Amino acid sequence: MKLAIKLAYRNLIGAGLRTWLNVIVLSFSFVVIIWMKGVLVGWDYQAKNDMTNWEIGAGQYWHQTYDPFDPFTFTDSHAPIPQELFSEVESGDIEPMLVAQATIYPQGRMQPITIMGVRPSQRIFMLPTSRLDSLTSAIPAVIGNSVARNLKLNVGDYVTIRWRDAQGMFDAADVVIVDVFSCNVPAVEAGKIYIALDKLQSMLMLPNQASLLTFADAEKERPQVEGWTLKSKEELTKSVDDLIKTKTVGQSVFYMILLLLAMLAIFDTQVLSIFRRQKEIGTYIALGYTRRQVVGLFTVEGAMHSILAALVAAVYGMPFLIWQAKAGWTMPMDVSDYGMAMAQTLYPVYSIGLVLSTVLIVVLVTTVVSYWPARKIAKMNPTEALRGKIQ
Amino acid sequence: MNLIDVKNLSKRFPMGKGEFTALKDINLTIGKGEFVGLIGPSGSGKTTLLNILGSLDVPSDGEAIVLGNSIGALSAKQSAMLRKESLGFIFQSYNLLQVHTVYENVEFPLLLLKLPAAERKKMVMDALAWVGLTDKAKSKPPQLSGGECQRVAIARAMVKRPSLVLADEPTANLDAANSHNILKTMEALNRDLNTTFVFATHDEKVIGYLRRKIFLLDGSIDKDEVVEHSKIAAS
Ligand SMILES: Nc1ncnc2c1ncn2[C@@H]1O[C@H](COP(=O)(O)OP(=O)(O)O)[C@@H](O)[C@H]1O
Ligand SMILES: [Mg+2]
Numbered sequence: 001m002k003l004a005i006k007l008a009y010r011n012l013i014g015a016g017l018r019t020w021l022n023v024i025v026l027s028f029s030f031v032v033i034i035w036m037k038g039v040l041v042g043w044d045y046q047a048k049n050d051m052t053n054w055e056i057g058a059g060q061y062w063h064q065t066y067d068p069f070d071p072f073t074f075t076d077s078h079a080p081i082p083q084e085l086f087s088e089v090e091s092g093d094i095e096p097m098l099v100a101q102a103t104i105y106p107q108g109r110m111q112p113i114t115i116m117g118v119r120p121s122q123r124i125f126m127l128p129t130s131r132l133d134s135l136t137s138a139i140p141a142v143i144g145n146s147v148a149r150n151l152k153l154n155v156g157d158y159v160t161i162r163w164r165d166a167q168g169m170f171d172a173a174d175v176v177i178v179d180v181f182s183c184n185v186p187a188v189e190a191g192k193i194y195i196a197l198d199k200l201q202s203m204l205m206l207p208n209q210a211s212l213l214t215f216a217d218a219e220k221e222r223p224q225v226e227g228w229t230l231k232s233k234e235e236l237t238k239s240v241d242d243l244i245k246t247k248t249v250g251q252s253v254f255y256m257i258l259l260l261l262a263m264l265a266i267f268d269t270q271v272l273s274i275f276r277r278q279k280e281i282g283t284y285i286a287l288g289y290t291r292r293q294v295v296g297l298f299t300v301e302g303a304m305h306s307i308l309a310a311l312v313a314a315v316y317g318m319p320f321l322i323w324q325a326k327a328g329w330t331m332p333m334d335v336s337d338y339g340m341a342m343a344q345t346l347y348p349v350y351s352i353g354l355v356l357s358t359v360l361i362v363v364l365v366t367t368v369v370s371y372w373p374a375r376k377i378a379k380m381n382p383t384e385a386l387r388g389k390i391q
Numbered sequence: 392m393n394l395i396d397v398k399n400l401s402k403r404f405p406m407g408k409g410e411f412t413a414l415k416d417i418n419l420t421i422g423k424g425e426f427v428g429l430i431g432p433s434g435s436g437k438t439t440l441l442n443i444l445g446s447l448d449v450p451s452d453g454e455a456i457v458l459g460n461s462i463g464a465l466s467a468k469q470s471a472m473l474r475k476e477s478l479g480f481i482f483q484s485y486n487l488l489q490v491h492t493v494y495e496n497v498e499f500p501l502l503l504l505k506l507p508a509a510e511r512k513k514m515v516m517d518a519l520a521w522v523g524l525t526d527k528a529k530s531k532p533p534q535l536s537g538g539e540c541q542r543v544a545i546a547r548a549m550v551k552r553p554s555l556v557l558a559d560e561p562t563a564n565l566d567a568a569n570s571h572n573i574l575k576t577m578e579a580l581n582r583d584l585n586t587t588f589v590f591a592t593h594d595e596k597v598i599g600y601l602r603r604k605i606f607l608l609d610g611s612i613d614k615d616e617v618v619e620h621s622k623i624a625a626s
Binding site (some may be wrong): 370 | 438442445447448467468471472474475476478480482484486488489490495499500501503505531547
């Protein structure tokens with residue numbers, strides 16, 4: 001084996017340009033696969049991070065009838081804050097939110113909107129809620145960028161909202177936009193307007209009630225609370241994992257094509273080698289190699305392309321990958337309508353496991369592709385190989 | 392004991408629907424230290440016989456015993472072992488490894504024998520000295536002349552000091568001066584190391600150096616004559 005590696009190395013380096021062309025194509029596969037996988041891992045990580053910071057904290061209690069995808073449930077999805085959580089709510093470790101369905105009238109048009117009541121003093125979300133304390137003639141409210149764009153609202157604009165209180169009575173009031181925020185979690189922005197929790201409670205006539213309870217501490221054991229459904233962070237971010245999984249499948253097709261091209265080049269080189277190097281094969285046998293050993297030598301030679309490629313990939317790929325992890329990859333298209341937490345700039349994250357598994361797979365595939373044509377050598381007649389007569 | 396014992400050997404190749412007989416009922420013994428040639432026109436079976444002696448091919452009938460090994464009865468591994476340890480080959484078209492240096496080409500058989508590096512180095516340098524190519528150790532075959540290439544091939548065949556060297560038309564691609572040069576080299580190695588040389592040739596220049604001539608005609612031995620010493624000395 002050691003000898004085969006030594007000879008294979010001499011043969012490969014000796015073959016010059018052809019070897020390097022294959023190696024560069026292969027090394028390109030290495031870098032692209034690691035980079036693309038890194039982007040997905042980074043995306044997953046970032047999306048979950050963004051969700052934590054903007055929407056779900058370390059997990060939530062949902063009122064048992066609350067369903068974020070069905071606004072009709074909002075009317076009944078509220079209950080007094082459970083007694084056992086009072087102290088944490090007091091200290092700000094749990095943030096209550098009240099959710100209500102309403103209608104907004106920007107420039108005389110009518111649009112459904114979800115009102116989120118949140119405490120101005122909260123520290124769990126990155127929402128600019130401190131502005132909700134502003135003293136104005138109307139109700140201070142903050143909205144996300146996408147809502148501001150859709151409703152053509154800017155900071156300082158007044159707009160009327162209309163809602164139904166707990167008794168089913170309609171009421172209306174003006175809100176003033178005190179801040180417009182921008183975040184990467186579409187669900188936080190889309191169709192929502194944020195006002196102070198106590199204000200919303202009094203508007204709905206639901207004092208001390210909430211629809212959602214978000215907690216900050218990830219470590220603490222969370223008990224079941226009567227009337228509320230505990231939603232762990234894993235559960236709440238499952239949609240991200242699912243989406244990344246489907247993206248991974250999509251990417252795999254791309255890797256496959258990339259690898260196929262690289263393998264085609266190696267396969268072609270191997271097949272050509274076996275025909276062009278018949279005399280050499282005969283010579284190896286005359287010098288005392290068994291045919292099986294020659295098959296081994298050619299297989300190692302083919303497989304070694306991938307080892308060289310890994311080294312070449314390390315030379316130009318490492319600086320590129322590190323630079324990407326730092327500078328991030330800014331997507332050419334606008335991602336705000338993408339429907340899931342996604343930043344415009346993704347920062348790839350690479351793990352040792354990712355790099356090693358990629359190298360392992362490529363080396364393995366290259367070895368198989370190299371062995372395939374090399375098996376032909378085992379059937380060669382050495383005297384004919386020496387004469388270079390095999391067709 | 393004879394180095395080579397060939398008894399009633401025949402070799403047939405499949406051809407179309409029938410068979411083609413390349414060697415018919417060959418009987419032959421070659422002793423240690425001989426400098427012998429298989430001589431005959433093209434197609435007379437020289438290469439076929441040499442290949443069988445080199446365990447690259449097997450007899451169809453009869454027996455070829457080389458260094459105590461019956462060629463037809465060896466496994467692939469055993470015949471590879473025989474070639475690796477005891478045989479040297481020299482080919483008409485040199486068959487050097489093109490991308491390896493002269494040094495690496497000559498070192499190759501020693502790598503197969505798994506000899507330690509220091510010993511390998513000494514043996515390679517000795518072999519290069521025999522053929523006068525010490526200063527070309529770092530060159531690669533494409534940079535050498537035909538004569539130099541064949542000398543590398545001789546060094547490669549001789550480096551492990553095999554008992555038997557099989558040379559198939561070694562001068563066919565060389566001019567007269569180079570032919571004489573490599574023949575003198577081989578003659579000297581035969582004398583100094585007592586290595587047995589078996590040639591396949593129809594080149595008059597080679598024939599002039601042989602001490603025994605076995606004439607093949609249509610796959611049979613036509614004549615087998617030993618050249619008197621006085622005659623060699625005269626030439
Ligand atoms: N593998 C083979 N298959 C069929 N015929 C062969 C094969 N090898 C050699 N021959 C035939 O055997 C005869 C002797 O060939 P060879 O030993 O190469 O002759 P020489 O070396 O004396 O020129 C030739 O007619 C050749 O065509
Ligand atoms: Mg011949």
